Amino acid sequence: MQETRLDTARIRAARRLIDPVFLDTPLYRCDALEPELGCAVSIKLETANPVRSFKGRGTEMVASLLAEQGSRAVVCASAGNLGQALAWSGRGRGLDVTVVASRFAPAAKLDRIRTLGARLELVDGDFDLARERAADIARHDGIRLVEDSLDLDTCEGAATIGLELVDAVPPYDAVLIALGGGALATGVGHVLKSLAPGVEVICVQPLGAPAMTLSWRQRSVVTTDSTDTIADGVAGRFPIPAVLDDLLLVADDAVLVREESIVAGMRMLLDHAGLVVEPSAALGIAAILEDRDRFADRHVITIVCGGNVDMAAYHRWTR
Numbered sequence: 001m002q003e004t005r006l007d008t009a010r011i012r013a014a015r016r017l018i019d020p021v022f023l024d025t026p027l028y029r030c031d032a033l034e035p036e037l038g039c040a041v042s043i044k045l046e047t048a049n050p051v052r053s054f055k056g057r058g059t060e061m062v063a064s065l066l067a068e069q070g071s072r073a074v075v076c077a078s079a080g081n082l083g084q085a086l087a088w089s090g091r092g093r094g095l096d097v098t099v100v101a102s103r104f105a106p107a108a109k110l111d112r113i114r115t116l117g118a119r120l121e122l123v124d125g126d127f128d129l130a131r132e133r134a135a136d137i138a139r140h141d142g143i144r145l146v147e148d149s150l151d152l153d154t155c156e157g158a159a160t161i162g163l164e165l166v167d168a169v170p171p172y173d174a175v176l177i178a179l180g181g182g183a184l185a186t187g188v189g190h191v192l193k194s195l196a197p198g199v200e201v202i203c204v205q206p207l208g209a210p211a212m213t214l215s216w217r218q219r220s221v222v223t224t225d226s227t228d229t230i231a232d233g234v235a236g237r238f239p240i241p242a243v244l245d246d247l248l249l250v251a252d253d254a255v256l257v258r259e260e261s262i263v264a265g266m267r268m269l270l271d272h273a274g275l276v277v278e279p280s281a282a283l284g285i286a287a288i289l290e291d292r293d294r295f296a297d298r299h300v301i302t303i304v305c306g307g308n309v310d311m312a313a314y315h316r317w318t319r
């Protein structure tokens with residue numbers, strides 16, 4: 001395999017830096033989902049931790065390395081989950097954490113960032129505007145910027161999920177991965193392509209936020225003017241070139257799904273798996289719903305990657 005920016009030895013070593021509360025998450029066959037989906041489905045559950053998403057794996061690496069170096073402060077832009085995770089990881093290590101987010105991000109995510117002790121700055125625009133502002137703060141204050149998906153720690157932290165999947169039995173055919181900036185997909189994809197190359201790596205994005213998928217298909221960066229999806233965790237407009245290069249090496253496919261399939265996926269995960277998930281975490285189920293023939297009689301893992309939702313919106317979607 002051509003080399004990605006990621007390193008498997010570093011990913012193995014990362015397990016020692018990450019608080020065990022984020023590691024070795026449940027992986028289980030969920031046969032109650034199967035009659036409707038027409039294939040064997042296993043869930044890798046990344047919501048049962050203090051920040052309810054996989055992002056803690058990456059922020060634990062960032063924060064423990066910063067603390068080791070004696071750094072005091074760190075800033076990131078976030079759609080909501082990275083900010084919570086960085087706030088959690090920084091709090092335990094005495095770091096001053098600043099998070100820049102869109103004022104349109106789910107209130108539950110913003111409240112939690114504040115509660116965890118981070119300084120929260122809101123921008124009057126989307127995640128990509130927050131990225132610009134976070135970079136300005138880092139330059140101005142001379143502090144470490146965590147750029148989700150570009151920063152290798154965010155990818156290699158997420159990649160520890162891949163190590164846990166590779167060790168899993170019984171064998172499975174495909175892994176469905178929510179695709180935003182790409183840390184999760186490049187991380188898990190790198191490990192699978194290195195250690196279990198027969199497993200199909202399928203990225204899933206909403207039709208309303210397709211920039212990275214279109215970029216993967218065209219093999220060069222495609223940006224969009226806006227996004228329109230309830231899956232706020234994956235709604236970016238400006239793919240990062242270095243991340244796209246990695247994704248091109250590890251993803252077998254990238255598919256786009258409709259909003260109604262995302263909602264149906266959330267409802268199924270509630271009704272049949274007892275899981276409250278945010279829209280981004282239902283993308284995998286949505287992909288199966290939209291293409292049952294592709295997955296028929298195969299064993300598919302979907303990474304349930306986040307569970308931070310505004311409850312009023314959640315009830316509206318799932319009622």
Ligand SMILES: Cc1ncc(COP(=O)(O)O)c(C=O)c1O
Binds near residue numbers: 055081149183184307
């Ligand atoms: C719940 C959830 N799923 C998926 C993603 C997308 O991950 P990535 O940006 O690593 O592609 C995010 C990103 O924050 C997320 O919070």
